[in-house]
Amino acid sequence: MSDAALAPPAPLLTLALVDAIRGAARAGRTTLECSLDLGRSTTQVEAGADTFRWRARHWPLPMAKERTVYRFDGDRFVAVSRYTQALIKLVPTDWGPPTFEIDGIKMLPTARVSPYADAITKVALVAPQGRVVLDTCGGLGYFAAACLEAGARRIVSFEKNADVLWLRTVNPWSPPTGGALELNHGDILEHIGAIGAGAVGAILHDPPRFGIAGELYSQAFCGELARVLEKRGRLFHYTGSPNKLTTGRDVPAEVGKRLRQAGFSTEPMLDGVLAVRR
Numbered sequence: 001m002s003d004a005a006l007a008p009p010a011p012l013l014t015l016a017l018v019d020a021i022r023g024a025a026r027a028g029r030t031t032l033e034c035s036l037d038l039g040r041s042t043t044q045v046e047a048g049a050d051t052f053r054w055r056a057r058h059w060p061l062p063m064a065k066e067r068t069v070y071r072f073d074g075d076r077f078v079a080v081s082r083y084t085q086a087l088i089k090l091v092p093t094d095w096g097p098p099t100f101e102i103d104g105i106k107m108l109p110t111a112r113v114s115p116y117a118d119a120i121t122k123v124a125l126v127a128p129q130g131r132v133v134l135d136t137c138g139g140l141g142y143f144a145a146a147c148l149e150a151g152a153r154r155i156v157s158f159e160k161n162a163d164v165l166w167l168r169t170v171n172p173w174s175p176p177t178g179g180a181l182e183l184n185h186g187d188i189l190e191h192i193g194a195i196g197a198g199a200v201g202a203i204l205h206d207p208p209r210f211g212i213a214g215e216l217y218s219q220a221f222c223g224e225l226a227r228v229l230e231k232r233g234r235l236f237h238y239t240g241s242p243n244k245l246t247t248g249r250d251v252p253a254e255v256g257k258r259l260r261q262a263g264f265s266t267e268p269m270l271d272g273v274l275a276v277r278r
Contacts, residue, residue: 010072011036011054012080012172014092015064021047022061037172038069039096067091069098071170080170088163090171097173100140100164107139107208109271116173120146123204125274126234128152131201134228136188137216141168143204144183145175154180156200160187189215195228203228203235210240210251217255222262229277235264238272 017034024032024047032047036054046053051060062070062077069090070077081089086103093099095114100107108115119142126133129151135143138159147155159165165185168174177183184191203225207216215221217239225235237259239252256266256273264275 011059012038012170013062013064013070013077014038015066015068016092018061018064021045021052022049025049035096038092038098040172069170080167082163082166084163086163088161088167090167097142098140098171100167102161102208105209105212108142115140116142116145119143120149122236122270122272123147123150125236125269126202126204128155128202131233132156132199134195134200134203136192136203136205137207138183139164139206140171141174141181141183143206144181145173147204148175148180152180152202154182156182156184156195158184158186158188158191160185189221192221192224192228197227198230200228201230201233203233205235206238217251217258219258219261222255222258222264226259226262226264226277231277233277235259235275235277236269236272237275240271 020034021032026049030046031044033042033044035042043054051058059072060076064070069080069092071080079089081087088100088102090098091101091106093110093115095110095116097114097116099110099115109118123143123146128147130153132154133147133152133156135147135155135157138144138157141157144155144157162185175181205225207213210217229235237255239255241251252268252273256268259266259273259275263278265278266273266275
């Protein structure tokens with residue numbers, strides 16, 4: 001899309017964009033059509049070797065690095081990252097919508113598909129239209145955004161990491177909170193007990209990988225997912241396939257067994273398990 005009203009309040013830059021601006025200047029092109037919000041819209045800038053002009057001001061070009069998104073802090077462009085207990089950073093993709101990393105571990109699939117498109121595909125599996133949806137581990141909010149687009153009645157989302165919530169305020173692909181989206185800063189493990197039995201019609205459970213958050217794959221937690229989901233409600237449970245090549249461990253099969261014991265029928269689906277509450 002190309003719409004000045006959709007343009008970001010301040011640019012977001014990547015190495016590829018910085019190189020494109022400098023390349024245009026070297027080639028003698030005065031203007032460059034590009035995106036300053038990671039592919040959500042396009043705009044024109046005046047290209048220079050060390051700066052670019054946009055919205056009647058000059059912006060300094062950073063010495064950019066790969067796998068980094070840069071935001072303007074009022075003086076210069078700095079990496080969109082924070083370190084509290086772990087290094088959390090926004091990471092550009094070839095698709096536009098970024099992923100994020102925690103201590104170098106990528107949190108969303110990007111190799112063969114956009115993380116945003118991946119979320120749309122998985123959300124469609126749980127048929128959220130008109131339903132209350134529980135989004136257990138909100139991340140950048142792509143599941144929530146897809147639920148909103150699919151017509152969910154309400155999305156109740158939890159994210160325990162304050163730095164990830166901060167990334168959402170910078171990422172133009174993250175949906176704004178409000179309306180049908182209720183975003184809670186909290187650990188789903190601590191809050192799921194307060195959700196009523198059968199109170200939600202669909203669940204999206206996208207926990208960090210097993211080695212980081214094994215408790216979110218446990219039999220006890222599967223039981224809580226079954227308790228809060230209405231009968232015939234659908235759940236998509238991300239599992240990935242950690243250690244499958246090195247140890248032969250089949251985490252999707254393990255999770256499927258726990259879900260069946262909790263009261264679901266299951267089938268392997270994509271990088272996880274699709275389950276229906278019996």
